[in-house]
Amino acid sequence: MTTELRMLRLSEWDKWYKGISRAFGGFEGEERELYRELTEIDRSLAVWDGDDVVGSAGLFSFRMTVPGGAVVPTAGVTMVHVAATHRRRGVLRALMRRQLDDIRAAGTEPLAVLTASEPTIYGRFGYGLAARQLDADIDTSRVRLHVPPESDAVRLRLVDDAASATATCEAVYEQRVTARPGMLRHGPGWERYPLLDPPGGRHGSTPLACVLAEGEDGEVRGYARYALKSEWDEHGVATGSVLLRDVEALDPAAYGALWRYLFGIDLKPVLRVRNRPVDDAWLHMIGDDVRLCRPRWRDALFARPVEVGAALAARTYSRPVDVVLEVVDEFCPWNTGRWHLAGDESGATCERTSDPADLALSVRELSAAYLGCTALRTLGHAGLVRELREGALGAASGAFVTDLAPWLPHGF
Structure with a gap:
């Protein structure tokens, strides 16, 4: 069989995305529509075998914080797949070769980054593990949280529909972008990505909610977005959980107030934390109760210099x-x-x-x-x-x- 690697055309997006969905198993509804909006057609590659898409790779034009606080143009590698029918034929290598050559030819992005569904794949193309993430399942019925005394002056305000507070949360996030290497400045449309909440992916939890932390002057100083999952054991004892999506704050007082709120939600004795920095401050707000939080880290970001x-x-x-x-x-x-x-x-x-x-x-x-x-x-x-x-x-x-x-x- 012969294949053709070329840049995607706008009219081919549906077929291109169908190949990606077949490989990864999903990404429909709300997620599909957002990816349609975010796809940069002139930076998306497709490998064709006749009328079938058998491989793909795309790029997002990001700006990422590097050590020192500079926000640097960065190519975000995405939508990479090779159909199971076309493995071991050099398709992935050809995609990676063309992609890095194109980034270099453009001359604006000194870095390329990606997240990996199979981390062992990308080392041979020069990508190294550049950032980890921390996950935890905190037993809030036993872990003692210690927050700054200034947290008592922080006012918390609930927003049932997290999407309605997007602009407010984005203003806080934007002030945090340069604080830590690896953070991404949000371009148009990307403020919606953290809010993706397809009903089929909730597995019994509620839609996303949001709590805002406000200073004495009424200015929003932080936010947390989360869902709730109610569960009960055979004795009628609550075993539910708080599913934390993200939390950001501009000062320790607001940060402490948000974590105290998450710890204190009734009938939810487990706080499930996903994708936090490995040195996140909450680890130092729990005394010596780390074991009761079941912390673990995993790979998050792979990078390479172009x-x-x-x-x-x-x-x-x-x-x-x-x-x-x-x-x-x-x-x-x-x-x-x-x-x-x-x-x-x-x-x-x-x-x-x-x-x-x-x-x-x-x-x-x-x-x-x-x-x-x-x-x-x-x-x-x-x-x-x-x-x-x-x-x-x-x-x-x-x-x-x-x-x-x-x-x-x-x-x-």
């Missing part, structure tokens, strides 16, 4: 760094070579050099360290980063570290 020099110069460094990196990038060979990185908290430069290398690593390890998710020293202990000049690994590792862990607030 242009090593531009990517490393786009972020800042927590301490002065002056190092020559010998980078190997087999999939994007234009990145292979020696790069002189010099910078500090105020900015950085990264240019090609013929000077002797201080550290040697692959682009995958550079990707894992880029947002501060994994320390270069840790990768060195694993034998994945080689120190060629004594002391270079420790100095560079400390410079790449961030004071807040990177975090992707929602998928795409």
Whole structure:
């Protein structure tokens, strides 16, 4: 069989999306309509076998926060699939090759990021684990929460229809975007993504609700969006749960007030927390009761530099760094070579050099360290980063570290 890889046409969207839905099993109704609106046709690829779509890959034009607070143009890889009938024929490799070549040709995005349904797939294309997420199931009947005393002055206001508070919540979210590496600035339409709530996916829970935290002046300082699920055991004892979708706040008082509210909802002794930063503040508001929260982390965001020099110069460094990196990038060979990185908290430069290398690593390890998710020293202990000049690994590792862990607030 012969296949054709080409850019999607607007008239072909339904067939393209049908192939993706067949691969992932769903995405209809509200979710389908939102993806139709968000799809960037001129950045979407389809592989055709006759009239059938047998592979796909798309890009979203994001702006993502990097260490130091800069919000950098970033290509968000999405809608990647290969039909089960066309596996092991180089379809995925061809899609990844064309996609990265197109990003580079455009010349505006030094980074590419993705979320992975199968994390083992993307390492061979240079993507490294760049951010993790924290999940937890908190036994609120036993865990003691300690909030700042200023939380007592915060007024909470319920909004039954979470969508009606979208603009208010977005104003808070926008102020939080630069606070943590990995956060995405919302372009048009993306304010609706965190609100996706198809009835078929609720599994017995209520529609999304929202609670707003207001200061004494009436200004909204935070919000939490959540659903409730009522359950009872055979003895009539409530075993229901609060399903937290997201929570953001501009100060510790509002943050504490929101968590106290979530802990105190009647007849719901479990607070199910999904996708929070691995160093989220609530972990330090529960004393030593961590075991009762059943915390666990999982992969969230994978990233790779499309242009090593531009990517490393786009972020800042927590301490002065002056190092020559010998980078190997087999999939994007234009990145292979020696790069002189010099910078500090105020900015950085990264240019090609013929000077002797201080550290040697692959682009995958550079990707894992880029947002501060994994320390270069840790990768060195694993034998994945080689120190060629004594002391270079420790100095560079400390410079790449961030004071807040990177975090992707929602998928795409």
